[in-house]
Amino acid sequence: MNLKELLAAKAALDAEIATARKGESAAALRRVQELVSEFGFTMQQVFPLVPLKDKNAGEAKYQDPDTGKTWTGRGKPPTWIVGKNREDFLIVQPEHESHQRAPYLAEMAAAAGRNERPC
Structure with missing residues (x-):
């Protein structure tokens, strides 16, 4: 295969990957929604707020x-x-x-x- 054919094959694979990702992510989202509904999880339980640590902050001197x-x-x-x-x-x-x-x-x-x- 020459470069042009390889790039065309790559583009076709990228399109297939995008289609598969879209389908699988939709299925995963439906499953997550089912679980949240089934167990009555709250938004805080699913996405707990975790304070970000300031990497530049040092100990007070x-x-x-x-x-x-x-x-x-x-x-x-x-x-x-x-x-x-x-x-x-x-x-x-x-x-x-x-x-x-x-x-x-x-x-x-x-x-x-x-x-x-x-x-």
């Missing part, structure tokens, strides 16, 4: 003590922090529990090496 508004430190600074020392607005993050327990675990490992009980 600064907070205005007067209003409680926060800023990640990215983008244009809010008016409440412009011209001020940003360190004064830093949000103090609590240490994770694993960090707080680390010294105790280190003591246990050291005691195990000495065959002692930790204090």
Whole structure:
């Protein structure tokens, strides 16, 4: 087959695919409608609203003590922090529990090496 014949065959296949898709999608839609009707599903159950997560949003790094508004430190600074020392607005993050327990675990490992009980 030459290029012209292949393109013609491709066009014919694309047309067949479109026809098959249209027929099968109509049948699928009828089936979905039957199921929704049979079980009494609501629109919310069929299409639950899932909030979109902002991929660019980061964790808040600064907070205005007067209003409680926060800023990640990215983008244009809010008016409440412009011209001020940003360190004064830093949000103090609590240490994770694993960090707080680390010294105790280190003591246990050291005691195990000495065959002692930790204090």
